[in-house]
Amino acid sequence: MAFIEVRGVHKSFATNAPVRHVLRDVSLDVERGEFVSVVGAMGSGKSTLLSLLAGLTMPDRGTIAIGGEPVTGVHRHAAFVFQNYSLLPWFTALENVRLAVEAAFPALTGHEQRARARDALAKVGLGNALHRRPRQLSGGMRQRVAIARAVATEPQVLFLDDPFGALDALTRETLQQELAGLGATTDRPVTTVMITNSVEEAILLSDRIVPIMAGPSLDARGAANRAERAPATLGTPIPVELRRPRSIAQLAHDEQATHVRAHVVAMLTASPGRLRTHATEPAVSTPVLHTIAKEMQ
């Protein structure tokens, strides 16, 4: 049995009529210690999928289990990294990480908790920025604090919600490399699910890539046509069997990486939903797919 098991999950939102069907019959297996990326365009429903896995929202139908236990809320050994950092501005970097450590290891003394938080920050290269507040840190440094906060709790499962989406290109590459390095140095298996719209990022970090397709994207008529948007489904997972450590420079010329990239992009661009919207009107999501396609060339 897989560590994370998603079976026949449907999810729709009924907050504003008409009901929006976001995910349809989604099934996914993630093995223990595996790094799986869910890749898709903006608004494809991948954030919803991650919220479901994380127990932040509940599916309408279907089941999700982590380690054999059905997900009914936030898993006690799960950690998160959000796209917008989600640090508490009134705390320093150290206090932000310590808050997570305190919640995860209430039995430790205050001194031990602080030491653990300090270690985690040192690991992401922020050993000398412990007492700075988020607003005194750059975007890249903030996301490092968020990563430190996640790994400091020694999670079994790590959920990454487009963790580098808000960063500039250079910082993004550095942090991607660092995260890859961090994954290689841990002795415990950390099962990771990341969502991203960058195929490159997915190839760099993942064992498998799962395309998510035909999501609810706004068409030219916008909200008026919402009800007709097709719910997203998952494509066949694509294994990334490249040797580690990987680097972005190396991936650019690697034959197998090129093959995987082409495969993922082909699946994303050939999705029936996209063709359907494209046949009638140009969908807003099309430029995003083009960006993904451009990365391929």
Added chain:
Amino acid sequence: MTKRILNLLLPLCGIALALVAWWAASRAVPDLPSPARTWEESKLYIVEPLTKRGETDQGILLLAYYSLVRVAQGFLLGIAIATPIGFLLGVSSTLTRMFDPLMQVLRPISPLAWLPLGLVLFQKSEPAALFAIAVCSMWPTVINTMLGVRAIPQDYWNVARVLRLSRVTTFTKIIVPATLPYMFTGYRLSLGIAWLVIVASEMLTGTPGVGGFLWQEYNSLVYAHILLAIITIGVVGFALDRLMGFAEAKLRAV
């Protein structure tokens, strides 16, 4: 440099104009003392601000001090009640729906209306005054704290959820710090109201303080002292607001 001079000069011009208007009014109304006469008759209270010559005849700072102590007590009582109510209303929309109409009705009631009720409830003027101050000044704090809790971004709630923080930790580490700037705006407005109420309650109960002094001097026909009391009330109120504004700015800078 010229800007700094203007910043100093223009307010002084405004004050000078007001004094001229006051002087002109005193020429028209014989009972109204002129600025010069007011100064002449009030000098003793200002140059010896802390002297106590008798129960009702005291230096102006001493009188202001009595009022300030009473305001501080009523204000602290008010926000001690208002802050938890604000938090409860902020987190529970059921409670908000339950109490919102009541709040809207209680809020515009004048201190002059609450004071007699306080006298009935407590039989003594001192607790009745505190009651009136607390009841009148608590609303801005209730409302601002409530709005502050509602304005907490979803991101912070998500942090609380994913870190699996306990209710107590969520409250102390997330809700309170996120709401603090709003709370302080509430406190500042509440203090302003408390200072408004003190004068009314002292006038009605005759307790020593700036308001009590004002009423007593009116009854003794010493009109210059009325003006002294009015100016004192204004200056102290202004200083209080500045003080709270300063604390608020400090807090936001964190």
